[in-house]
Amino acid sequence: MGDIISQAFFISISFLQKGGLTMSYKFETIQLHGGQYPDSETGSRAVPIYQTSSYVFKSSDHAANLFSLKENGNIYTRLGNPTTQVLEERISLLEGGIGALGVASGAAAVAYTFLTIAKCGDEILSANNIYGGTYNFLTNTIIDYGIHTKFFNPKDLNQLENLITSKTKIIFIESLGNPSGDVVDIEKICSIAHKHNIPVVVDNTFATPYLIKPFEFGADIVVYSATKFLGGHGTSIAGLIVDSGNFNWKDSKFETFNTPDNGYHGLKYSDLNEKAFITKARVKTLRDTGAALSPFNSFLILQGIETLSLRMERHVANAEKIAEFLFKNNEVEWISYPKFQENIEKELVEKYLKKGATSIFTFGLKGGRKRGKKFIDSLQLFSHLANVADAKSLIIHPASTTHGQLNDSELESCGIKPETIRISIGLENIYDLIEDLKNAIEITK
Numbered sequence: 001m002g003d004i005i006s007q008a009f010f011i012s013i014s015f016l017q018k019g020g021l022t023m024s025y026k027f028e029t030i031q032l033h034g035g036q037y038p039d040s041e042t043g044s045r046a047v048p049i050y051q052t053s054s055y056v057f058k059s060s061d062h063a064a065n066l067f068s069l070k071e072n073g074n075i076y077t078r079l080g081n082p083t084t085q086v087l088e089e090r091i092s093l094l095e096g097g098i099g100a101l102g103v104a105s106g107a108a109a110v111a112y113t114f115l116t117i118a119k120c121g122d123e124i125l126s127a128n129n130i131y132g133g134t135y136n137f138l139t140n141t142i143i144d145y146g147i148h149t150k151f152f153n154p155k156d157l158n159q160l161e162n163l164i165t166s167k168t169k170i171i172f173i174e175s176l177g178n179p180s181g182d183v184v185d186i187e188k189i190c191s192i193a194h195k196h197n198i199p200v201v202v203d204n205t206f207a208t209p210y211l212i213k214p215f216e217f218g219a220d221i222v223v224y225s226a227t228k229f230l231g232g233h234g235t236s237i238a239g240l241i242v243d244s245g246n247f248n249w250k251d252s253k254f255e256t257f258n259t260p261d262n263g264y265h266g267l268k269y270s271d272l273n274e275k276a277f278i279t280k281a282r283v284k285t286l287r288d289t290g291a292a293l294s295p296f297n298s299f300l301i302l303q304g305i306e307t308l309s310l311r312m313e314r315h316v317a318n319a320e321k322i323a324e325f326l327f328k329n330n331e332v333e334w335i336s337y338p339k340f341q342e343n344i345e346k347e348l349v350e351k352y353l354k355k356g357a358t359s360i361f362t363f364g365l366k367g368g369r370k371r372g373k374k375f376i377d378s379l380q381l382f383s384h385l386a387n388v389a390d391a392k393s394l395i396i397h398p399a400s401t402t403h404g405q406l407n408d409s410e411l412e413s414c415g416i417k418p419e420t421i422r423i424s425i426g427l428e429n430i431y432d433l434i435e436d437l438k439n440a441i442e443i444t445k
């Protein structure tokens with residue numbers, strides 16, 4: 001059993017030990033160096049792309065040892081890859097976690113987290129102001145496998161506590177809700193969840209670890225669509241799961257953590273203590289369903305992370321100026337941006353948005369849905385597409401696209417109106433962006 005555990009450990013964290021970078025470095029240093037050391041064979045300063053499916057065994061004995069779990073080492077890229085491992089360690093260090101797992105997309109990161117924890121008959125409690133794809137997965141897909149979801153309004157925490165049952169195995173929130181960037185009281189939600197020994201999973205895609213570190217407020221697991229700000233340039237789809245290592249999986253209600261896994265040499269995941277979740281996510285969920293991250297995409301996400309703090313500062317500054325411009329414009333009916341929201345709690349803003357309110361927010365123009373569509377078609381610089389958090393500025397109409405599967409009452413429960421326009425502010429010169437918006441507002445008057 002000891003060998004099995006150490007192999008499982010190796011698979012999740014081998015580079016954590018090799019990288020040798022300690023947590024005492026600051027964010028800007030970790031984003032450049034975390035998880036990597038110059039290649040000893042070639043001296044390569046950049047992270048090499050190990051574009052390989054598999055790894056040559058040194059001898060037949062070596063191969064036999066790897067397979068019988070007597071020795072640690074790379075076997076096959078679906079389970080682990082040296083380029084991806086640098087990315088996994090880097091995000092784990094930036095987030096303050098004990099390990100991470102790279103997967104093929106943000107959707108896979110969310111799905112794999114749910115599937116690693118919950119089984120048929122369990123319940124998930126999810127905030128209702130979340131990414132449309134996640135909402136759809138919860139309401140229309142995972143339900144077919146016997147996992148049911150109840151939604152709560154993250155601003156009504158009494159409701160949350162009332163919805164908890166003995167079957168509740170996950171509480172899921174987004175640190176800044178999609179698409180409106182609402183602030184959520186992560187700490188309060190975690191303290192309610194932990195009273196009932198339920199792990200809190202936070203999708204931190206819109207905030208990135210530069211703006212918010214959910215583990216500091218008690219979150220247990222953080223997930224990312226690395227496709228967004230982490231990659232930052234709209235080039236690659238990727239997802240990350242980060243484990244705080246703080247949750248106690250030994251509670252017998254987490255049945256799959258506390259019964260031997262016949263598919264993994266009889267390993268009982270809770271015996272891995274703080275590594276239980278992230279190891280199970282890799283050696284069971286990822287191994288058996290296979291949404292592995294391509295090493296080339298890992299390289300591109302690493303490239304993005306090198307400048308994360310600088311880009312976030314500019315994203316935030318540009319967004320604040322554009323929000324101000326829209327707020328003052330008479331043709332704008334409403335704007336959902338923390339600084340200008342009427343009933344937003346000031347303490348929450350001070351606590352969670354110390355470094356700014358990301359660069360994605362929503363607004364509505366006078367003239368409703370029809371004008372909104374015309375407005376989007378009149379823009380020159382903003383790209384009309386289904387993505388956010390690119391270096392380039394983007395815009396979309398959620399009710400007819402990202403949230404198009406939802407009916408009007410579902411839309412309303414997600415905080416989306418028929419006229420809502422979602423904007424994602426990039427890194428262009430602020431005057432050019434404002435000119436573009438100004439022109440489109442004028443043309444559609």
Ligand SMILES: *Cc1c(COP(=O)(O)O)cnc(C)c1O
Pocket residue numbers: 105106107108110131133134174178203205206224225226227228237238239388
């Ligand atoms: C985009 C997104 C996802 C899904 O990620 P993909 O990389 O597109 O699969 C999940 N959560 C949030 C908040 C997102 O914005």
